[in-house]
Amino acid sequence: MRCRSAKKLMSIVVLCLSGFFGHPGAAQEQIDIGVLQMTFEENFDKLDVSAWGENGSRWIAHTPWNGDFGDARFTDPADGFPFTVDSGILRIEARKGSDGNWRSGLLASTNAKGQGFSQQFGYFEARMKLPPGKGVWPAFWLIGIDRSKYTAEIDVMEYYGRVPYEFSSGYHIWRQSQGGENTTDGHWTTVEDGTLSNEYHTYGVEISPEKTIIYLDRKSIWSFETPKEFHTPFYPLVNLALGSGWPIDETPDPSFLLVDYIHVYQRKPTGSGD
Template sequence: MRYAKFAGRLALLIIISLFGPPGPRPSEAEEPLNLDDFQLTFAEDFDTLDVSAWGEKGSRWIAHTPWNGDFGDAQFTDPMDGFPFTVDDGILRIEARKDADGKWRAGLLASTNPKGEGFSQKFGYFEARMKLPPGKGVWPAFWLIGLDRSKFTSEIDVIEYYGRAPGEFSMGYHVWRPSNQHTTDGHLTNVPEGSLSSDYHTFGVDIGPQKSTFYLDRNPIWSFDTPPEFQMPFYPLVNLALGSGWPIDETPNPSYLLVDYIHVYQHKSLVSENND
């Protein structure tokens, strides 16, 4: 939801999530995700953090969107000592805080740089284990962007959370086109109020050639037919933003998003095909 600078786009997703058709759901027969069918292809466990502003010296992460399209009411900040990223005992902490001059700053990580260098993968299961910040105005997210943006931008929002509504979060996808003829669908998931801030949970999406499915704690939540625009590699991003159209005057200062890991897996059948 961060590629296009459209003021009304967030409202559109909320309307779709709350009132629009939910789209196909997983059948009751579907079981929790079985990772025995997958092979781990990307493991970020945050024992250390290799990040630079824009990929200097080939860092694993950059601290901005690769297209320089930062968003929200807190400025994403180049990494510095102790802010906005710290790692401790295998946990990444992304901090949002207000400077002495009253300006909010926060952090974002993306796994490719503006040249498209870094990690991306076509199809597979993308997952983050996170503990979300409480409080009005916080806007944490784990999301994916398609690598080729020459004709359109494909986006998958594995989780977007708005602190004003601690009993729900949204999942969705978008295909942004220069013609403004966008494809958008989403699903709102209800959870026990405050549960996403009181403990860690996993948020994932399995992108397949025909069907894609969102997961919470590896239980299927919502499925959709894979759009043709998803036939490309995607790369992960994680961030703690503020606002998204909601006031931040009551946002806790500081606020923290805690990330245990970001893992990506590939279907073993597709690994075999790619190696043939």
């Protein structure tokens, strides 16, 4: 999520889904939710969030390592901003303040001490409606809990409002700060223009010891061999950032990312009756 250098290397795929353009021979396997059991359920009937996990809140409003990115500062939660919930929908708002600075919101499920929810392997999914407009940069992503030797990152979905007909998925293993070389790869998915901001869609990733698969609306769009660095618990993050190197002078003020839910699953034990 922090590096755009891999962007030009990402491949483009056109999906054959309801409302999406077709691509002959595109294989799309659908994930079988029936063989999974839910381990984390956030339906946003209410929001349990604090700046840094005070009183054991379920979410914090910053990256645990306190690293901002983009052109909007991720702000502490306050009454009505940047997070509101209504009828089971979380709204993350990006807004320009009277000082001329943009502020927005991010949620992470662990705090700086590693306390909170994380899980090794399994299926992580968010259902969202993305904001329209140039300059918006929403994302659903995962970070490995142990950052002592490297940082493992999976970008399930990153969207750039200047191109409303595609989004990117990718992964990174950040080793450079420890003297190693980074590993990165990614994939572009092309969709019907505007559908991601007009409708809700699910964005998911299943991590297994052998293979990692990215899903759109529970149909596979990209997969890769699971790196050994991904044999670790991951925790989910969701945010509405701005910019990513692109101008924000035409970004709608305010802009909203709508999140219906974030769910995490794991495979049921072999022989389970359900």
